[in-house]
Amino acid sequence: MTAPPAMLTGNAAAAWGARLADVDYVPAFPITPQTEIVEQLARWSAAGEIAARVVTLDSEHSMLTAAGAAAATGARVFTATSSQGLLYGLELLYTVAGWRVPLVLVNVSRGVASPITLEPDHDDVLAARDAGWLQIHAETCQEVVDSVLLAYRVAEDPRVRLPAIVNLDGFTLSFTREPVELPAAAVAAAYLGPYAPRHTAIRAGRPMAQGVAVLGGAAYSYFRYQMHLAAENALAVHEEAAAAFAGLTGRRYGLVDGYRLEDAELVLVMSNSFATKGRAAVDRARVDGVPLGLLRLRVLRPFPRDAIRRALAGRQAVAVLDQNLSVGAGGITVTEIAHALYAEPARPRLLAYVGGLGGKEIGEAEFRRIVHDLRTAAATGEVPAPRLLFTEAEAAQVGALLRLAGKAAAS
């Protein structure tokens, strides 16, 4: 059923996900660090190894328009982008979600300008969080290929019919090889089935007006609420799809992913590939006898409020490490987690951290500081003000750059 593991980068795993989903169409546009995905698909398409047509558009805005329009016509569509590209196409993320077309986009996370940079954080993908797309955030290359297949299954379900983003971190995952078990093509085909939507088509003899204007708030609200309710349906649909996937492959994915949570009194909350660093921090803390566990956010949209509440209620203290920054507000997921916990009588102390921006390392010292804060909060109830992680070594490094630039050293 399953080939022996291949050593694949995150980008190669994403391309394999599209290949195994037997997609019809791949509108493309290059951007670092995503480019390898569309390069690989273009090679397979040119060589006749996949049936999909790969077309390079003039921008991500056009790319996402073509993607949505092809899906509205009845094709299974895959596309990929990063960072500035996702932002350039943001208008279309909202637009095509309203078309209720279940295409899959892989976003390879990269910090957003300015200043322009290459390495990952999640300000790009979280800018799309309100657009009506499901979001699955992957930690490993294996999870990338599996999540692409899961995403199609959930997105195409008649109870959902919304597009989906599968997110992986640029560089740390996109360019890192890991052993990946690829499901056999027949297994993937049986899992997804053919794409034959009844609700959207462009055909002679079956005229349909799509994407039409509405006038008045009642009709507008109705269609927007429909999207929201469909996204909430995706929570249960994901659990069904994950169970079916586990039956075929033995790999089980939850809405959230826990590590050493069973007896944890203190919990770190992270997402994406940096969660692997969090797992190592948990193991180090356990050696010291600290009852630390990790909760990894995996499905970000729909937001799995109940799963998060169940995982965190009754713990003594929880530290949310946001690898994103809502300028002027702080971390993004911590506020959503606070909402999930607010009505809980046994809610834990909630600590907020921002780190890992632009791929900045989160080292052992920072994790030690977070564990120290967690233990203090658990013992005394004292919760520090939200922290922006930045080490003295990093301050010295940037100070040297500032001096070279002729500016005063960082204070």
Add this chain to the structure above:
Amino acid sequence: MSRDPRAYRNLKELAREEFVLPGTALCAGCGGLEALRLVAKVLGDRVVYVNAAGCFTMLAVFPYTPFRGSWLYTTMASAPAGAQGIRDALDVLVARGRLGPDEDVEVVVVAGDGATYDMGLSATSGAVWRGLDFWYLCYDNESYGNTGVQMSSATPYAARTETTPVTGRTPHGMDRRRKDLFEIWRAHRPGYLATVSPRYPLDLARKVEKAKSVRGPKLFLAAAPCPTGWEFDPATTFHVARLQVETGLFPLKEAAADGPVTHTYVPRARRPVEEYLRAQGRFRHLFEPARQEAVIARIQADVDAYWARAGGSESAAPRGAGTEEPR
């Protein structure tokens, strides 16, 4: 189903059947809608219209559509990319046996001049450069009409719009010439391109019919006299449309991929531009309170220079050849 374009000898040759039904929210006397109605008479109902934000977006308002074919509203800047996605999807679905060839449709972008000349130029350039097999109908009302008539890069010199106001410091209104979209399109060597006017329905029908045999981009720039934005009585749309052509300001022409530009209708004796300008409130400041002779002369000189060039390097049809006589 295609027929000999020369079959359109008189108005009786046009389909009596309507494919864009009446009763929409568009303004009375909309020249653009009349151009679309005429194009649809030749194309029929095996069509999907791909729309960019503009006046025509108000054609399909839930739960109504005037079209007997399909419709997809996209965004202001990316309708040609929507056409690309639909065309590619149809091709792939036919090739993979999931769609019968009899279910295929023609893909037609409908967009105003704001989307076409400005924001959508990148997406259009890409689609035409890729040789996409699609139609593009730009209804050119020479402004951002749906937002209340602001200047676009299609707005002609000396027109007053809400953002090119006539003031003591700007007595002429719009201070620059409109973009030459036809030549921008032509530089991409599309399969076929033409200008059309709703006042010249046989010329329009012949061109659409002719384009049916072309595989690749088929681009149409349609004059769209706009009673609301240009400020004239909706009952006189055809009068304004006729003057737009008879003054030579809107030349009716066509070109194929690598071929020369052919003028399909050459006014026998061009009417002075002043007749056209006087028919519209947006040019009233050229005559009241004081006549702006230099501005009017510059507009006339531009037209004369165009036709002097057209009679030279570019071929012109025989004068008044093969077209409907003005009423």
